[in-house]
Each structure stands twice: as structure tokens, then as C-alpha cells.
Amino acid sequence: MKNILKNIPGNLPEELFQTLVKNAGVHIERIVSRGxxxxxxxxxxxxxxxxxxxxKGAGHIEFGNGRTESLExxxxxxxxxxxxxxxxxxxxxxxxxxxxxxxx
Amino acid sequence: MKNILKNIPGNLPEELFQTLVKNAGVHIERIVSRGxxxxxxxxxxxxxxxxxxxxKGAGHIEFGNGRTESLExxxxxxxxxxxxxxxxxxxxxxxxxxxxxxxx
Numbered sequence: 001m002k003n004i005l006k007n008i009p010g011n012l013p014e015e016l017f018q019t020l021v022k023n024a025g026v027h028i029e030r031i032v033s034r035g036x037x038x039x040x041x042x043x044x045x046x047x048x049x050x051x052x053x054x055x056k057g058a059g060h061i062e063f064g065n066g067r068t069e070s071l072e073x074x075x076x077x078x079x080x081x082x083x084x085x086x087x088x089x090x091x092x093x094x095x096x097x098x099x100x101x102x103x104x
Numbered sequence: 105m106k107n108i109l110k111n112i113p114g115n116l117p118e119e120l121f122q123t124l125v126k127n128a129g130v131h132i133e134r135i136v137s138r139g140x141x142x143x144x145x146x147x148x149x150x151x152x153x154x155x156x157x158x159x160k161g162a163g164h165i166e167f168g169n170g171r172t173e174s175l176e177x178x179x180x181x182x183x184x185x186x187x188x189x190x191x192x193x194x195x196x197x198x199x200x201x202x203x204x205x206x207x208x
Contacts, residue, residue, distance in 0.1 A: 003176075
């Protein structure tokens with residue numbers, strides 16, 4: 001994949017996770033959502049920090065402490081390791097494309 | 105900076121480098137170019153790998169082996185450590201916004 005905004009499948013029954021770069025220290029991936037959200041009550045609780053950036057579309061990230069962040073194209077967040085979070089909402093009628101960088 | 109596409113200075117005499125995340129393992133930065141290029145004959149020769157993504161605009165990356173890559177919005181490249189490269193050109197009439205991730 002040379003362009004992170006292109007080659008989106010027409011059919012997207014589940015969120016799409018695609019690795020761009022992966023080595024011992026870093027994992028960079030593209031995530032494509034189309035109205036998907038994390039199942040109710042299901043949280044990411046990760047060993048590594050995450051930098052997440054919305055490239056297109058919009059999404060809401062909910063945190064274990066009750067805070068929710070609304071993100072649109074260009075917005076980014078740093079999510080420290082062990083901070084519980086979930087995708088509460090993504091735009092239902094268009095693709096939301098995320099870049100995620102996981103690092104220690 | 106919450107949004108990587110906003111808050112661009114009106115006056116940009118030199119390329120703008122802004123750190124978003126930095127720790128021992130990773131350095132994530134925003135770079136804004138407006139017609140800027142690396143000085144002729146000057147090369148980046150970095151200790152760490154770099155993932156670079158064009159968020160807006162367009163640029164050309166030239167490599168020490170003579171290859172040049174043209175990048176537009178959404179295009180990304182992985183530049184391994186010690187691979188000499190320079191920014192040969194960026195769009196003169198608009199801002200080019202890059203996301204760079206440096207990692208070991």
C-alpha cells in the first residue's frame with residue numbers, strides 16, 4: 001500500500017487493521033472504520049503507548065475514566081500504555097481512516 | 105497542537121519542525137514545507153529509521169542512489185537508517201504537511 005487513503009475495500013464487515021511498519025520497537029498501522037465501534041463494555045488495555053491520528057472521517061474515543069474525545073480529520077491523541085479506551089463511535093456514512101503508532 | 109492540519113504560521117521563512125511525541129524509542133513530528141527543499145548537496149543521514157507520510161500537499165524525496173519518489177497526500181515511505189535522502193521539492197503555492205515517525 002503506497003497510499004494510506006486509497007484501496008479501501010467496498011465491503012467492510014469489520015474494522016480493517018493493516019500493518020504498514022512493524023519491528024521490535026514500533027508498530028504502525030492503518031485502521032479503517034465505517035460506523036464500527038468497539039463492542040459495548042470491551043476495552044483496549046495495551047502494553048504500549050499509542051499515537052492515533054484521524055486522517056479522514058470522524059470518531060469518538062471513550063476512556064475508562066469516563067472522558068470521551070471527539071476526533072475529526074487531523075486530530076490526534078496520545079494514549080499511554082494501560083489507559084483503557086474504546087472506540088465509542090465512528091461516522092456511519094463514510095470511511096474513517098486512522099493512523100496508529102504503537103511504541104514502548 | 106490538537107489538530108495536525110491547523111495552526112500553520114502565515115509566515116514560514118524556513119521549514120517548520122514540531123515535535124508531537126518524543127521518548128527514548130520514538131520521535132513523532134509534524135513538518136510543514138512551503139516550497140522549501142533541502143539545500144543542494146545536503147543529505148539527511150540518520151541513525152534511526154523514518155516513516156514519513158504526506159498529509160497535505162506534495163513533495164519529492166531524492167535518495168543518495170539517484171532514485172526520486174514523488175509523494176502526494178496519503179503517500180508514505182519507509183526510509184531505513186543510514187539511507188541518505190533529501191527533500192528535492194515541495195509544492196510552491198500551498199503548504200505541504202508531513203508526519204514523520206523516527207524509530208530504532
